[in-house]
Amino acid sequence: MAKFMLGRTLVGVAALGLALTACSTDGETTESGAASAQPSSCPTTPAPQGGAGAGAGARAGVPSGGPGGAGAGGQLPVASTVAKPDTTNSKVITATGAQIECGGTEVETHDDIVYSTPGANGKKTELKLDITVPKSGGEKPLVVYIPGGGFLAAPKEQGLNRRTYIAEHGYVVASVSYRTTTDGATYADGLADVKSAIRYLRAHAAAYRIDPDQVAVWGDSAGGYLAAMAGTTGGIKKFDVGDNLDQSSEVQAVVDDFGPADLSKIGADYDDKTKQENLAVGNMTAKWVYGPDTKKSVAEYTDEVKAADPATYADAGDPAFLIYHGDQDRLVSPSETLALNNALLAKGVDSTRYIITGAGHGDGAIGMPASMTEPWTTRKVVDQLVGFLDDHLGS
Secondary structure: OOOOOOEEEEOOOOOOOOOOOOOOOOOOOOEOOOOOOOEEEOOOOOOOOOOOOOOOOOOOOOOOOOOOOOOOHHHEEOOOOEEOOOOOEEEOOOOOOOEEEOOOOOOOEEEEEEEOOOEEOOEOOOOOEEEEEEEEEEEEEEEEEEEOOOOOOOOOOHHHHHHHHHHOOOOOOEEEEEOHHHOOOHHHHHHHHHHHHHHHHHHHHHOOOOEEEEEEEEEEEEHHHHHHHHHHHHHHHOOOOOOOOOOOOOOOEHEEEEHHHOOOOOOOOEEEHHHHHHHHOOOOHHHHHHHHOOOOOOOOOHHHHHOOOOHHHOOOOEEEEEEEOOOOOOOOOOHHHHHHHHHHHHOOEEEEEEEEOOOOOOOOOOOOOOHHHHHHHHHHHHHHHHHHHHEEEOO
């Protein structure tokens, strides 16, 4: 989830929370979330560790860069103003009430599992995932969580509170790292990594009590973008590269939390200065589309930008989508998810978009009032997400 300060920039790395008291490494299994008589707060997200997608640049959910590119001076733009969202073909909700609680169901965790080691330019990147498995018997549907990080980082430790809550409701939840611009990667590489993780998990379904026929992807911000891409590119073989190619990377449901889509319009709903910063030559978004050495901008909807837009691949065979966006999001314009939702509906896809009043860019925003962060972890929102998974994965 996003960690940012209201104002013109985000500077430096924000700590992502307290470390878990019970976790595992090197694929070993530990037990966490043991059943208790009284539900308790869900575990917090530990600080990002080293490895692909983490590193010193980890900023959850931040999608773009300021002049000279994100990372120049460590500054990323945050909009001063955001236009009132268009709610066409959408539902508006106010997410208040009780926060999610965990501890009612026993789960086990398997952390730091290497699922792929893609190579580029003579260098290999070790990609890892963490898995949370309900201890109740039988196969469970799989939810693949894709963290945000502004195309700059992908710390798989993100979203632990909501991931644990969903696992306790009968799902195997895997959180995956993927290559980013820090690794010299583009959107095609990140998407290939997500698909590789899905294939790996299907290939090892028996080890983690996964039902390989019931798989959803769910992501925040840049992770929401990749979830949407995974959902609309099922069966497009050019994005399936790497290991376990005998397995399918297609999914049965998609949850997109405030992800961008048309990368030329991330700042479309914002003040003029932020709009221009999001279109700066060589920023993180441009690198994500064109590559690490680009001197281009995403100011125009070029063939390359079109190829990076999940709406480009939408067709009637796509899985159901659940899309969320806060009307106070200062990092990804709410019109991004509107455009994607409209494109999906136009193709006959089962897609539902919710605008959450008063909500900002995720639940971990530093310096933001609780009224803008807490909606994302209310039972009203997360139980609705679980209900969507139940409807489409049959937990």
